[in-house]
């Protein structure tokens with residue numbers, strides 16, 4: 001079998017970020033794939049060793065704008081774990097709220113891109129407009145549409161006043177209808193189903209083998225969500241369903257994300273009801289002792305894990321993290337094999353890959 | 361009734377985007393200027409182009425990593441002259457938080473001519489539009505097209521005086537009178553945007569907005585809130601102003617009324633933080649250096 | 664819980680043929696992590712087999728080089744595995760010079776990227792990796808980037824900041840009025 005090798009860049013892949021694939025094709029069919037990473041490599045794991053813990057909060061938030069809150073919050077959790085700080089109850093809820101708001105925005109962005117690739121221009125714009133509800137929410141509560149600056153070591157540095165809590169509640173009311181509508185469209189629209197059903201399948205056994213995480217794993221029947229398996233912040237007191245689908249195709253991955261967006265609204269509403277009073281942050285600047293620890297969270301794309309190693313100074317000896325996308329790229333080998341070249345962009349975007357996260 | 365031609369007679373100015381290794385924040389906001397009605401670039405008489413050869417304005421995001429440098433320069437070279445280049449976000453302007461990494465080649469203007477800068481991290485879509493409007497005006501001038509911008513469809517959608525969106529984290533303001541020179545802001549700043557120099561009779565504070573990522577951490581940790589977040593977000597500017605976009609302040613040293621030693625003044629804000637209320641005794645103590653203050657306080661104790 | 668802990672250390676001991684002790688920590692949320700130092704670097708392969716037998720998943724691999732380890736002439740790698748929510752970290756020590764470890768990719772296929780990554784950042788050789796090419800670093804960057812750059816060289820540390828700040832300071836104080 002004589003394969004031709006073609007290189008695909010961000011334009012052909014419909015990606016916002018520079019990532020290149022070397023694809024082996026036989027006629028119109030994909031037979032092999034190599035991911036050419038590193039274009040957004042900014043040496044961040046090296047930079048964090050030259051910066052102190054405070055600077056790293058802001059630096060890590062710039063790892064990736066789509067899951068920007070997951071990084072500082074998980075990093076702070078690691079620092080707190082080492083320093084033996086228990087963050088105030090109110091901060092536990094406020095961290096969960098920030099993460100869930102980001103999850104809705106992130107999932108909607110992917111949902112929009114999928115519509116764009118399928119050629120549904122009107123739906124693409126509609127999803128982007130719905131997403132604006134979340135963008136406005138972030139801007140009004142946190143001051144920026146992408147980077148929330150919500151975290152500090154020992155808790156959070158934003159609060160919900162009675163007024164902003166009411167506002168957030170109203171925004172949740174506003175987005176419920178559109179989220180239901182989008183769920184219905186993606187579940188039932190004939191054109192979307194034809195393009196997504198049975199496409200780019202990742203069978204359960206391969207999902208386990210490739211050790212994928214997040215919506216990609218859950219769409220292939222793996223019932224794993226860090227919020228459930230290793231609870232953190234307020235998640236041990238919140239009720240939610242882990243969205244699991246069995247088909248493992250492009251459609252299942254989209255459905256998982258849309259279900260999670262709806263679930264996130266419910267989580268935010270529960271937080272608003274249960275939000276305990278009290279301080280936002282432990283009030284002393286902590287000493288960070290020497291030691292090592294792990295912190296994990298469920299970022300929009302799945303399990304995020306941080307390893308922190310310290311020596312008693314205010315800079316990490318080593319700070320290493322593994323983002324969810326890192327685990328999911330390789331599984332494209334399975335999803336793309338035997339598929340048409342024309343379907344590559346859709347299948348690639350169905351794993352909601354994050355390049356800036358992957359490259360660091 | 362007067363009828364107007366439906367079609368805009370002015371050909372649109374074409375924009376080409378290059379991601380030079382960004383966190384994707386600026387790119388996602390650029391996507392908003394293509395997809396979201398209230399931020400639509402078409403209102404500026406612009407449109408996006410997929411091909412560099414068919415573009416007039418280049419929008420660059422990201423700090424210019426070593427890995428993409430050559431590709432970026434090649435694409436930028438393919439855009440025909442006269443072209444106008446806009447650096448979107450602090451990454452291409454100054455390297456932002458990624459400056460001094462072994463993997464970063466930027467700032468972008470070390471390698472290619474930049475005309476307009478849009479600070480922010482990421483900048484608000486409206487700030488990006490304001491930068492694009494500047495670039496489009498410049499391009500029209502350079503290319504001799506001469507036409508001016510169409511009136512904005514929604515007033516204030518990109519003009520400089522538009523009200524800030526609610527609660528926005530804009531540029532930082534420094535109040536020298538409240539600063540106690542503790543340097544906590546400099547310590548926590550990931551952008552390396554703050555510098556405090558000892559300069560003869562006092563401390564000189566400088567904050568460079570083109571390096572700032574608007575995180576507000578300096579303000580959060582400032583004990584006297586000498587640094588505050590404002591809602592000023594319209595900071596797009598031409599390249600010639602790149603290095604003068606600063607916030608400065610001077611904190612003069614004073615002489616201790618006890619021993620004459622040079623020291624930093626105790627600001628009213630600090631006294632308020634430490635004592636809540638001031639009284640004549642505190643007012644007197646504040647003119648003393650820590651050593652004299654200690655002596656005085658000890659001397660003041662009567663047994 | 665006790666059963667789980669015992670099962671993990673027993674399986675590890677059995678496979679590695681050495682007494683393996685794991686320090687278990689439970690945080691305020693009741694989430695458990697296990698920490699274990701393997702006596703010899705070569706034990707990582709049988710230990711990883713044991714984890715695979717327990718249906719563990721490779722979560723991350725962290726290579727690192729602390730000053731204190733360097734003084735002892737060693738370097739370290741931490742292998743983090745997920746056991747259904749519990750993270751088990753197996754640490755090994757390697758010599759500073761000529762460090763070699765067996766590839767875990769045949770056991771856990773997602774070790775592939777981790778191994779390629781730490782090979783380009785540190786001076787460690789992975790034996791038996793199916794395709795030991797570069798992953799992220801540009802060709803222009805020397806191998807073992809973290810080791811060459813951590814001792815602050817003038818090449819990449821602060822040189823850029825310094826140049827930029829000189830320009831800022833040269834301009835500030837002058838025509839700043841109109842920008843206020």
Ligand code: SF4
Nearest residue numbers: 382383385449451481
């Ligand atoms: S300026 Fe900020 S938001 Fe924009 S790419 Fe850089 S880090 Fe991301």
Ligand code: SF4
Nearest residue numbers: 549572573575576578
């Ligand atoms: S807001 Fe303050 S801490 Fe944050 S980057 Fe700007 S100057 Fe630095």
